[in-house]
Amino acid sequence: MSSGSGRTEVPGSTRKVNPAHTRVGDVDPEAQVYVSVYVRPRATLDWVDDAAGEPPAQRRYASREEWAAEHGADPADLEKVQSFADQAGLTVVNVDAARSKLTLRGTAAQVASAFGAHFEGMYRAGDDSDSYRARSGPLSVPADLADVVTGVFGIDDRPQAHPHLRRAKPEAKAHAGTSYTPVQVAEAYAFPTAADGRGETVGIIELGGGFATDDLSTYFAGLGLSNPSVTAVSVAGAQNAPGQDTNADGEVMLDIEVVGATANAAAIAVYFAPNTDQGFVDALSTAVHDATNKPSVISVSWGQSEDSYSAQTRNQMEQIFTEAAALGVTVTVASGDNGSPDSVTDGKQHVDFPAAAPHALACGGTSLEATGATITSETTWNDGKGGGATGGGVSRQFPLPSYQAQAKVPDNVDSK
Numbered sequence: 001m002s003s004g005s006g007r008t009e010v011p012g013s014t015r016k017v018n019p020a021h022t023r024v025g026d027v028d029p030e031a032q033v034y035v036s037v038y039v040r041p042r043a044t045l046d047w048v049d050d051a052a053g054e055p056p057a058q059r060r061y062a063s064r065e066e067w068a069a070e071h072g073a074d075p076a077d078l079e080k081v082q083s084f085a086d087q088a089g090l091t092v093v094n095v096d097a098a099r100s101k102l103t104l105r106g107t108a109a110q111v112a113s114a115f116g117a118h119f120e121g122m123y124r125a126g127d128d129s130d131s132y133r134a135r136s137g138p139l140s141v142p143a144d145l146a147d148v149v150t151g152v153f154g155i156d157d158r159p160q161a162h163p164h165l166r167r168a169k170p171e172a173k174a175h176a177g178t179s180y181t182p183v184q185v186a187e188a189y190a191f192p193t194a195a196d197g198r199g200e201t202v203g204i205i206e207l208g209g210g211f212a213t214d215d216l217s218t219y220f221a222g223l224g225l226s227n228p229s230v231t232a233v234s235v236a237g238a239q240n241a242p243g244q245d246t247n248a249d250g251e252v253m254l255d256i257e258v259v260g261a262t263a264n265a266a267a268i269a270v271y272f273a274p275n276t277d278q279g280f281v282d283a284l285s286t287a288v289h290d291a292t293n294k295p296s297v298i299s300v301s302w303g304q305s306e307d308s309y310s311a312q313t314r315n316q317m318e319q320i321f322t323e324a325a326a327l328g329v330t331v332t333v334a335s336g337d338n339g340s341p342d343s344v345t346d347g348k349q350h351v352d353f354p355a356a357a358p359h360a361l362a363c364g365g366t367s368l369e370a371t372g373a374t375i376t377s378e379t380t381w382n383d384g385k386g387g388g389a390t391g392g393g394v395s396r397q398f399p400l401p402s403y404q405a406q407a408k409v410p411d412n413v414d415s416k
Helices: 046-050 064-070 075-087 110-113 183-186 213-222 246-262 279-288 311-327
Strands: 002-004 007-008 023-026 030-040 091-096 101-107 118-124 130-137 141-143 149-153 201-206 230-234 267-272 299-301 302-307 328-336 361-363 366-372 374-380
Touching: 023 130, 030 075, 030 110, 030 279, 046 311, 064 311, 075 091, 075 101, 101 110, 110 118, 110 302, 149 279, 149 311, 183 246, 183 366, 201 279, 213 246, 246 267, 267 279, 279 299, 279 311, 302 328, 311 328
Parallel strands: 201 267, 201 299, 230 267, 299 328, 328 361
Antiparallel strands: 002 007, 007 141, 023 118, 030 101, 030 149, 091 101, 118 130, 366 374
């Protein structure tokens, strides 16, 4: 869509101010802003879905080295964006052809001018939260970049997702059934005892919190297991920072403990990123294309209702999930723990994202009863109002993927 003056809107980049948040000041025009610009891939990925009907061992996969050489960004596209950045007075901090991504830096005023951004001010989600830059309306780029740029992230840095973690309330604990360690759950599901993850790396995406090595040592010693190899990977300056957010810490520790207990010999790479749309997109892209740690499985336990994201964010993340599928990387995503409305109070159903992305493997929750390797009961997790329930539903933003064509997925109850 043209935005005048030889410029074109970046598709899906429109944002609105959250009316529940409080304006606390103006955006400092001299504040340094880092922007992630994603460009189109060099080749389509139609073959990913074409191979979906084949057994996994017979599907086509690309190595990360092949991807960088054949599927990453076209050098000409990267040069166009770099030229635009130079003309706009922005610094090109990094160019990553494999990820089809450039990192640009400039003042808030320079970035706003370069991308046609309208700042509404500094806002805060709550009294205890940090302030963030909020913008409204779409972003734009010069017309010659219209078909090149697929997403621009980092100008607006509002919080984007929540950790999917529930702690049982005291009244619920009094009526709770037996709890199980990850080792016991793996036994109940007949997880192969010989498959300890040796030679593999599991990536975990975290948008806050951190882990303490001593706590992990205590946990695994209690299970009679050795400590797995755990490496913290910083994305966009975020660090392993335990002690600042207990809820996020709980998510980080739980994620590592479950992976480390069920695949004790696997290496674990924990990607820490800022809790923004930019941080979420960059963390996924970093993990999927990480040629150093080379995760073959990536776990995501953060999300929010799909309509809380901009369309460009949803589309960019789905592109990255599709790239993961092309590389043979499975990305598992928690479906949420606030039931089918996903904490939205409009009386409608809201599927959680990124679980709703077609090329993510959404994982819901159940209430399990087992004796050793025998499951005696398993039902959908639903502890009622205030107690939490598994998320789930049908996307209103993405069409049914081809591989689910015969799965008898019902229509969305609201949009039909």
